[in-house]
Amino acid sequence: xxxxxxxxxxxxxxxxxxxxxxxxxxxxxxxxxxxxxxxxxxxxxxxxxxxxxxxxxxxxxxxxxxxxxxxxxxxxxxxxxxxxxxxxxxxxxxxxxxxxxxxxxxxxxxxxxxxxxxxxxxxxxxxxxxxxxxxxxxxxxxxxxxxxxxxxxxxxxxxxxxxxxxxxxxxxxxxxxxxxxxxxxxxxxxxxxxxxxxxxxxxxxxxxxxxxxxxxxxxxxxxxxxxxxxxxxxxxxxxxxxxxxxxxxxxxxxxxxxxxxxxxxxxxxxxxxxxxxxxxxxxxxxxxxxxxxxxxxxxxxxxxxxxxxxxxxxxxxxxxxxxxxxxxxxxxxxxxxxxxxxxxxxxxxxxxxxxxxxxxxxxxxxxxxxxxxxxxxxxxxxxxxxxxxxxxxxxxxxxxxxxxxxxxxxxxxxxxxxxxxxxxxxxxxxxxxxxxx
Amino acid sequence: xxxxxxxxxxxxxxxxxxxxxxxxxxxxxxxxxxxxxxxxxxxxxxxxxxxxxxxxxxxxxxxxxxxxxxxxxxxxxxxxxxxxxxxxxxxxxxxxxxxxxxxxxxxxxxxxxxxxxxxxxxxxxxxxxxxxxxxxxxxxxxxxxxxxxxxxxxxxxxxxxxxxxxxxxxxxxxxxxxxxxxxxxxxxxxxxxxxxxxxxxxxxxxxxxxxxxxxxxxxxxxxxxxxxxxxxxxxxxxxxxxxxxxxxxxxxxxxxxxxxxxxxxxxxxxxxxxxxxxxxxxxxxxxxxxxxxxxxxxxxxxxxxxxxxxxxxxx
Numbered sequence: 001x002x003x004x005x006x007x008x009x010x011x012x013x014x015x016x017x018x019x020x021x022x023x024x025x026x027x028x029x030x031x032x033x034x035x036x037x038x039x040x041x042x043x044x045x046x047x048x049x050x051x052x053x054x055x056x057x058x059x060x061x062x063x064x065x066x067x068x069x070x071x072x073x074x075x076x077x078x079x080x081x082x083x084x085x086x087x088x089x090x091x092x093x094x095x096x097x098x099x100x101x102x103x104x105x106x107x108x109x110x111x112x113x114x115x116x117x118x119x120x121x122x123x124x125x126x127x128x129x130x131x132x133x134x135x136x137x138x139x140x141x142x143x144x145x146x147x148x149x150x151x152x153x154x155x156x157x158x159x160x161x162x163x164x165x166x167x168x169x170x171x172x173x174x175x176x177x178x179x180x181x182x183x184x185x186x187x188x189x190x191x192x193x194x195x196x197x198x199x200x201x202x203x204x205x206x207x208x209x210x211x212x213x214x215x216x217x218x219x220x221x222x223x224x225x226x227x228x229x230x231x232x233x234x235x236x237x238x239x240x241x242x243x244x245x246x247x248x249x250x251x252x253x254x255x256x257x258x259x260x261x262x263x264x265x266x267x268x269x270x271x272x273x274x275x276x277x278x279x280x281x282x283x284x285x286x287x288x289x290x291x292x293x294x295x296x297x298x299x300x301x302x303x304x305x306x307x308x309x310x311x312x313x314x315x316x317x318x319x320x321x322x323x324x325x326x327x328x329x330x331x332x333x334x335x336x337x338x339x340x341x342x343x344x345x346x347x348x349x350x351x352x353x354x355x356x357x358x359x360x361x362x363x364x365x366x367x368x369x370x371x372x373x374x375x376x377x378x379x380x381x382x383x384x385x386x387x388x389x390x391x392x393x394x395x396x397x398x399x400x401x402x403x404x405x406x407x408x409x410x411x412x413x414x415x416x417x418x419x420x421x422x423x424x425x426x427x428x429x430x431x432x433x434x435x436x437x
Numbered sequence: 438x439x440x441x442x443x444x445x446x447x448x449x450x451x452x453x454x455x456x457x458x459x460x461x462x463x464x465x466x467x468x469x470x471x472x473x474x475x476x477x478x479x480x481x482x483x484x485x486x487x488x489x490x491x492x493x494x495x496x497x498x499x500x501x502x503x504x505x506x507x508x509x510x511x512x513x514x515x516x517x518x519x520x521x522x523x524x525x526x527x528x529x530x531x532x533x534x535x536x537x538x539x540x541x542x543x544x545x546x547x548x549x550x551x552x553x554x555x556x557x558x559x560x561x562x563x564x565x566x567x568x569x570x571x572x573x574x575x576x577x578x579x580x581x582x583x584x585x586x587x588x589x590x591x592x593x594x595x596x597x598x599x600x601x602x603x604x605x606x607x608x609x610x611x612x613x614x615x616x617x618x619x620x621x622x623x624x625x626x627x628x629x630x631x632x633x634x635x636x637x638x639x640x641x642x643x644x645x646x647x648x649x650x651x652x653x654x655x656x657x658x659x660x661x662x663x664x665x666x667x668x669x670x671x672x673x674x675x676x677x678x679x680x681x682x683x684x685x686x687x688x689x690x691x692x693x694x695x696x697x698x699x700x701x702x703x704x705x706x707x708x709x710x711x712x713x714x715x716x717x718x719x720x721x722x723x724x725x726x727x728x729x730x731x732x733x734x735x736x737x738x739x740x741x742x743x744x745x746x747x748x749x750x751x752x
Contacts, residue, residue: 066716066717069500070716072500073499073500073719091500094501094503095500095501095502095503096503203697204697204698204699204700204701205693205697205698258588259587259588259605259608259611260586260587260588260605260608260610260611261611262608262610262611262699262700263610263611263696263697263699263700392501395717395718395719396718396719396720399713399717399718403522403701403702406699406700406701406702407701407702408701410611410699410700410701411613411699411700411701411702411703412613412701413613413701433496433720
């Protein structure tokens with residue numbers, strides 16, 4: 001009797017678990033922005049194929065890191081899948097927040113060779129470059145630029161620019177050309193309205209000013225270490241090139257941005273451009289489809305360019321990988337989602353809907369550059385992306401840089417050399433605490 | 438032997454009602470009632486405090502549970518007390534604290550003095566003045582961010598109208614010099630009504646006959662103000678200063694909304710800096726030491742202040 005009831009219970013439990021495996025409700029966490037909306041649409045296909053239901057938890061960017069890292073650190077079960085920032089990968093792996101995906105990739109025949117190497121390196125691996133995968137590249141992104149093509153092509157403005165600089169007004173090819181153009185537009189009156197040069201990132205609270213300034217720093221040749229993995233920062237972080245790059249960014253901020261842009265990030269950059277205040281703006285490629293579709297400043301009024309080179313060609317990396325959260329109770333279903341998302345056909349649809357696929361089937365398609373006015377720039381940017389530290393202690397490293405840069409660029413405190421020397425001192429303390437120095 | 442009031446009360450008190458209820462003594466029953474409160478107090482206040490003190494001597498990081506926790510002795514305290522940045526944060530906090538209290542006390546008292554006189558529309562005016570403190574600090578922060586906007590902000594236009602300087606020639610939130618004052622203005626706008634209400638209560642508690650007696654003695658209005666009004670309102674004012682002092686020492690939301698601590702670090706108050714260390718950098722041990730230092734500072738200052746307040750009340 002006892003044995004019979006046990007067997008019956010086991011059968012019921014098995015049937016229930018089998019049923020549950022067939023139709024789970026999965027929660028995917030990400031930031032609230034245009035690509036997230038595209039992913040909701042795309043995921044309807046997954047729901048239809050798998051029988052699972054998708055829920056989405058999208059957090060506004062200013063609170064995204066705080067909210068999600070608190071969730072992970074507390075072992076929260078809110079997210080089954082998380083599209084987390086590239087900098088989180090070290091902490092996600094070392095603190096056991098993310099499921100290691102190597103065995104799953106092997107068993108499902110998912111090859112990281114099918115994805116752009118820069119994105120695999122940045123979004124998936126820890127330690128960096130080692131074949132230990134904690135995420136599938138989900139959303140390739142970099143910091144790029146866009147400008148008012150309609151203003152650039154006006155004969156009166158072209159003539160004025162030629163008269164002032166002696167060259168034709170066109171997309172800048174170097175950082176210094178960018179500054180020159182931005183300064184040309186600063187305070188200029190166009191159609192009865194005073195306009196400004198460029199909106200750039202100066203935000204202090206999260207990561208804004210670092211993501212903006214590194215666009216200039218990388219282009220001048222800034223490096224985090226002399227020898228990768230050695231944390232030998234002296235002479236790299238504060239090299240003469242890095243100092244020059246930082247001085248350049250300050251000059252760009254001081255002489256070519258709208259008044260009041262002391263704490264500006266993605267939203268403020270978009271607002272400044274969409275309201276017709278600025279001739280140029282920096283922002284993540286993820287926003288470009290939305291900008292192109294904008295009825296006021298999009299279409300034939302806008303064009304895009306990759307972050308201009310100076311000593312080298314380089315762009316600041318954005319973007320994220322998708323990970324399975326180790327505290328999830330629905331890991332199998334979450335892995336099913338990853339498997340579906342890795343499919344080349346799904347990746348093609350992802351790109352067509354506004355998501356930036358990292359799959360070679362999309363990026364290496366000969367027609368890719370013709371699929372959007374920013375597609376070629378995206379490819380070029382992704383070829384030269386550089387990322388911030390991805391260490392588990394990245395938050396301490398990032399906030400130190402935020403403070404040093406904001407102090408120097410916005411608050412006029414000290415010199416660029418002092419800011420970068422101070423940054424080395426801050427980072428040294430962090431790495432000493434980490435036992436890495 | 439003299440019969441003291443306590444003896445008389447003891448004789449008049451009936452015997453203990455529950456000397457033995459189900460075998461429980463009065464003392465046991467008292468403990469049963471008091472124990473949950475004591476337990477809650479220990480769990481919510483005392484234990485976290487002791488735990489924080491313990492953590493402050495370690496390198497513990499709450500987001501790194503797998504990492505070995507090391508005992509670092511006084512290193513966290515040493516780092517904090519020798520950190521120029523933290524001293525700058527403390528200075529910013531003190532600047533904010535002193536100026537907001539000074540302005541709010543002066544303006545709050547002046548408003549209370551004006552409102553205390555009987556005139557038509559008095560009640561409506563009081564309600565309008567009190568409105569700002571009913572708003573959420575986040576909403577106020579957002580609202581003033583727009584007012585301070587150099588291109589479209591009304592504040593800049595108002596200053597421009599009065600002074601003649603172009604509106605976009607100065608940035609309240611972006612200037613190192615002006616940003617601390619921008620925050621002081623908003624906090625004063627928001628919380629002066631609170632000080633006003635407390636002062637109003639003080640003013641209305643002064644019996645009319647004291648002024649009448651002073652009038653009979655031919656004391657001037659100025660003399661009445663300094664010898665009657667000020668001393669009698671002073672305990673209320675000091676209470677308002679205590680409330681505002683404690684509130685502003687832990688000021689967070691309004692400043693985050695307005696400047697985020699910038700430009701640079703000029704408006705990064707101690708509370709904002711502590712939050713960054715504790716929940717953004719996740720340096721739990723370090724931030725525990727930081728919190729203990731702030732706690733000792735506030736506790737020490739508040740104790741001295743309460744002693745002074747009691748002395749004033751006794752007068």
